[in-house]
Amino acid sequence: MKLLTVETRQYLQYYHSRYQQVEALGAELYVLNGEGTEDFWPADRYRLVGTKNIEDMIATAKQWHAVEDFAGVITFSEAAVVAVAAIAEALGLPGIGVEAALNSRNKLLMRQAHERAGAPIPGFRYVTELAQARDAAREFGYPVIIKPTLGAGSHFVFKCDDDAELVEHYEQAAAGIREMFWANSEADGIDLGPNGLLVESFLDGKEYLMEAVSWDGELYLGSVVDRITAEGGTFDDDVHHAPTSMSAEDLVAVHEVVKAGALAQGLRRSVMHAEVRFHDGRPHLLEIAARVGGGGLDMIARITAEHDPIAAVVAIGADRRPDVRHFRPTGTHITAMCLISEAGVVDRVVVPEEVSGSDRVFLLKITASPGDEIKRPPDGNTILGFLGTTGTSEQDALALMTDFASKIRVEFR
Structure with a gap:
């Protein structure tokens, strides 16, 4: 094939x-x-x-x-x-069709599709100037989130706790999206919808990530991952744990919310990376991308839930029903993280043998090469790579990952 x-x-x-x-x-x-x-x-x-x-x-x-x-x-x-x-x-x-693709790519079109379907989402406003952003923030109440409509990887996504932070981050995001790789890497000659900024109400609960499949009206949560990051003003420092600690009742609610969002976007036969956050005890949609998740999420899905997102891509690409099941954890625990450094131009990244040779490291991917420029918020969100470890519990895996991450060294020019 x-x-x-x-x-x-x-x-x-x-x-x-x-x-x-x-x-x-x-x-x-x-x-x-x-x-x-x-x-x-x-x-x-x-x-x-x-x-x-x-x-x-x-x-x-x-x-x-x-x-x-x-x-x-x-x-x-x-x-x-x-x-x-x-x-x-x-x-x-x-x-999936161009319309569904646009609904799954442009965050404004996505929110509008969710809104029409009655799916639970944060309040949102598309803004083209600072005054509109401030009006939206007064309407929703602080804190608020500001994010690009054509963003990816949490680039230029900020939490604003007050008016001063909104003013500062609005200018940073408005300038940043003009040069952002993901927006500027779209195909030319297609109307992608507005390329600008959204202001959204803040969801104050826990966040979860899912590798999912939609097939002829049914939604399968192949794997479910907890985001366990201690959050600040940006959303770049990703630390994850799987399998999820979510209750069975919450899983049912999340399944229904993701299914509603997928159908609203027009995803009938598609792999998906879905992100959900709880607010007032109920799951709300952050986004549903019509692709598999990045980093090591495919590996996490295989290890912790026996779901293979890459195999699903291959099957659906050939118009075959993928071998998929509803979420069922294996019992193996993992933690995984993005490797974050200071900003600068990379000379080399040093990974000790203790880390690279460990049989408990399932994910070690250095994406930064010598000469690459690492940009950090508010200028960008470049990472060094990814690290993931296995364990008998979340605490066991997290302790080892934290120790190993501290031993990976980056030298700048």
Whole structure:
């Protein structure tokens, strides 16, 4: 089976490990990049368009499809979800459709879809100037959240506790989104909806992340992860624990909320990364992305819930029902984190053998290379990589992960 995967703008080598997983599952993977480097993937299965204009990408994909006869088109990149939907439609292959892709990419369109369906969400206002943001904050009451409509990875997402912080962070976010990789990596020639800022009411409960599948009206929560981060003014310092500590009753409520959101967005056959936060004892939708979660969430799903999000991508890409079940934990505990450093230009990252050689480390991925610039809030949200450990309990896994993280050293130029 031949599958085509797409990146509108190549994101380093970040998705290579997932491409390799796709091939390990028996698919032959072909890679189409709009903008990128020449030697990104084996030459006989790689095309570089040289532009991320959607018409040029579609034309290249059509020519290639006529020769290779792809079974489907997939992506792991948030910035390519809409482009992949357009390419799949043009090739007559399975896909979520452009409208559902837009509802799953643009946070304003997503909120509007949720609102129409009556799904529980925070209060929200789309704002184009500071005065509107301040009016929304007065309406909702502090604290409020400010976030980009075309963001990803918590870039330029801020919690504002008062008017002074709103003024400061509004200017930072408004300036930041003009240069943000994820917004600027979307395909050209598609109306993505407003590229601006949302002000949202703050949800004060616990947050959970799910790798899920929607298939013909049913919603499957494949894995459920607790976010255990001690929060500050930004949402970049991600620390996770799985399996979830959520009660059975809360899981039922979350399932219904995610199902309502998926149907509202138009996701009938799709993998999903869903984020939910509780408020006043009820789950509310933060977002539902039409892709699998980043970092090591696919590995976490396999270890703690025997759910394989990558296998689901392959099956759904070929229009086959994936092998999926409702959430059932294995009993293995993990904790995982983003590796955060100070800002600067990386000279090297040093990982001791004690860490890299441990059989309790299931996730160790250094994404920063020598010469990369690490940006930290309010200028950006670049991380060094990811670290995850297993344990007999949350406390056991967390203690080891914290110790190992302290031993990974970054040297700056």
